[in-house]
Amino acid sequence: MLQAIGLTSTPRRDLPPAVDDLTFEARPGAVTALLGPAGAGKTTALRLMLQLEPGRGVTYFRGRPLHRVAQPAREVGVLLGDVPGHPSRTVRSQLRMLCAAVGVPGVRADDMLRAVGLIGVHDQRIGTLPLGMDRRLGLASALLGDPHALLLDEPGAGLSVRESAWLYELLRTHADEGGTVLYTTTDPKDAARNADRVVTLDRGRLVADQDATEFARTRLRPRVAVRTPHAARLAAVLAQESRAARRPVExxxxxxxxxxxxxxxxxxVGEAAFRNGVLLHRLADETGETGVTGGPRQTGRPRQTGGSGQAGGWGRTGGTGQTVEPRPAGEPRRAGETRPAVPSAVTPSPPGGPSASAAGTPTPSVPETRTPPPSETPAPPVSEAPAARPLRPRASRRAPHRSPLRPVRYEVRRLLGVPSTPLVAVGVLLISVVLAVLLARSGRTPLPAVLAGWPGLSPLPPAALGAGLLGAFSFGEEYRYPALTTGRGAVPRRLGLLLAKLAVAAVVGAVLAVLVVVADLEALRLVYGGELIPVPHNWPTLCANWFGLVTGCAWAGVLGAGVFRAAAAGVAAVLAVPVVFAPPLRQLLSGVPGRSLAGLPARLREFARVEWSTAADRWVMGAVRVVGQPVGVALALTLTVLLCAYVLSGLRSRARW
Incomplete structure (x- = not known):
């Protein structure tokens, strides 16, 4: 049971709220349509239910609000528009990344690809998917955690008749298994054909909450569709006879x-045409709203059909000529009841999509109401995929497990699933090697700067810039392509995800630092020989400096992008350390007399009452010198400020709810 009580969005300026005191329920085992014109508040209502938008009211998912659900992915699956994935990520990589966030095994991704008929295009990038495949991928993402409730925002918008029929058959299957389905639509005929209950909105307020049969009887206008080469003549004849008989005909x-x-x-109508010798090409009863506003009217006002939502309201959405066959009055579908035959105008493809027709099953012709563009037509690989296996019963599936490694696995798959990561790493290595060879040629650059590929004109070495860029991408992609926010499996503001991103960024930075030094050293040996490269006596301090700089830049990129929600802000935070903060700190520290740190390790041992070796003393002194340098102080201060800003912004966003 899904219950929305008193949903009210926060009004902006002097405008009324997009959703005003909305209360309704969606029952398990049934499909509920949230119907309304564009701007009626349907999407805002879904976002309020998912706590993605500030406002008042509460939504109960089987008796619990969402923030009290231990496993949100097990409770609700969401599809708001297109799939919010990185366009360069492959279909399978996207689902495996979300599997890690949800807490289900990676093999679940392959199962869902088979279920939605995308197993043949698992290596295709998301940015190249046509609309039909994109919607299938969105459904697979929503069903990863085997949720009880499905919330979808206009899932059939822009799809062809065949793709729409397949989609609603999948939603019907989920409801027949005991799940709750709530989707939004602007088409009354769509709601009457595919839903069990229709909740109608207008300007953010509830207009009607009806069974689909009652909705079709009171909100959809029955009419006679006529096609004739003498349309104007027949219209005049019908208008004349209706006036003579004093019947309300339009x-x-x-x-x-x-x-x-x-x-x-x-x-x-047929008898009138026969009496006047009018040739008819088509004569049929239809149910649906015409949406025609510019055609000439031969008579006065149309006949009202009665009910709480009369036909003269908002719902004229454009005549498509599709025939709607609502359920007979008094025979509504109940939870678990088999679905009646789908009207011939929307004959669905098999559960695996068009693949069933390729396997030899004849498919009846589908009279489409429009010709879809090529981007909406299923690509050949989908038709060659095997038929999708039926979903197993919900009780037999494994529940998502909770583990502290879930965000780490998610971050690793997110990092390795996009081409930007290897491109940045390769670019950093190539630039560092070239700079190291050029700096060593002059002979005036110190060896540590040569191995780091750090010329004096650059504020940071390439490795630090690359680590900061990858760190900025880690949060920048979360807000640019918010796959986690809509899925509710994890959100970017959660502490576990932040710690996972910091840990992975530190490991990536350390690996990048080692690779740069090794590659530069081998390049120097290849070009100039190994005898000219001595090992410095203070190599522990240099290593601490190097790893501290690269890791600190990676963390600055992560926190900067997390605070300002953009990758460019993370890169700016990395560059601000040597360019903005380090110079004034260098001048400030140069005027302060230094104090000897020779006895610092002994004092630390005495304070902590822990004994360690003399080698550990050297590492402690190296770390202290790193932090005591102007760049180290500036980096530490920057990380502290960014971390505090991240925590405060997270608390503020929670307080707004």
Whole structure:
């Protein structure tokens, strides 16, 4: 059971709230449609239910608000628009990354690819997917944790008739297994055809909450669709006879040779055409709203059908000519009841998509109401994929497990799943090698700067810049492509995800630092020989300096992007350390008399009452000298300020809810 109580969005300036005191429920085992025109507040209502937008009210998922659900991915699956994944990530990599965030095994990604018919395009990048495949991937992402409730924002928008039929069949299967399905739509015929209950919104307020049968009877206007080469003549005849008989009949010209007759039936229209010698090409009863506003009206106001939501309201959405076959009055679908036959105008493809027709199953012709663009047409690899296996019963699936390594696995898969990571690493190595060879040629650059590839004109070495850039990408991609925010499996503001990003960034920075030194050293030996490269006596201090600088820049990139929610801000935070903060600190520290640190390790041993070796004393002194340098002080201060700003911004965002 999904219960939304008193949902009210925060109004902006002098405008009314997008959602105002909305209360409704979506029952398990049924499909509920949230219906309304564009701007009615449907998407805002979903975001309020998911706590993605500030406002008042509460939503209970089987009796618990979302912030009290221990495993959100097990409770609710979300699809808000297109799949918010990095366009360079492959389909399988995207699902495996989300599997780590949800806490399910990676093999679940392959199972969901088979279920939605995308196993043949698992290596295709997300940015190249057509609309139909993108929507299938979104459904696979929403179903990863086997959630009880599905919340979808206009899932059938822009899809062809065949793809829409497949999508709603999948939603029906989820409801028949005992799940709750809530989706938004702007098409009343779509709601009457595919939903069990229709909740109608207008300007953010509840207009009606009806069973689909009652909705079809009271909100959809029955009409007679006529196609004739003498449309104007027949319209005049029908208008004249209706006035003579004093019947409330309305004739609307649909354009060309088509007209719609309201308040009459096929027999009456056919007899009038026969008496006046009018040739008819089509004569059929239809149910749906015409949406025609510019056609000439032959009679007065249309006949009202009664009910809480009459046909003269908002719902004219454009006549498509599709035939809607609502369930007979008094026979609504119940939870667990098998679904009646789908109307011929929307005959669905098999559960695996178009693949079933490729396997030899004949598929009836589908009279499409429009010709979809090439981007919406399923690509050949999907049709060659095997038929999707039916989803197993919900009770037999393994529940997501909770582990402290979940965010670490997610971050590692996120890092390795995009081409920017190897490109940055290779670019850093090549630039460092070239700079090291050029700096060693002059003979005036110190050996540590040569091995780091750090010319005097550059504020930072390439390794530090690369580590900071990768760190900035770690949070910049989270906010640019918010896959976690809508999935509710983990959100970027959670402490566990921050610690995972800092840990992975430190490891990546350390690996990059080692690779740069090794590559530069081998390049120097290859070009100039190994005898000219002595080992410095203070190599522990130099190593501490090097690793501290690279790791600190990586952390600055992570925290900067996390605070300002942009990768560019993370890079700016990295560059601000040597350019903005280090010069004034260098001048400040140069005027302060230094104090001898010779006895610092002994004092630390005495204070901590711990004994360590003389080698540990050298590492302690090296770390102290690193922190005591102007760049080290500036980096430590920058990290402290960014960490405090991150914590405060996270607390402030929670307080707004």
């Amino acid at each position: 004739v609307v010209a649909e354009g060309g040779n088509r007209i719609s007759v309201y308040g009459s039936d096929c027999a009456t």
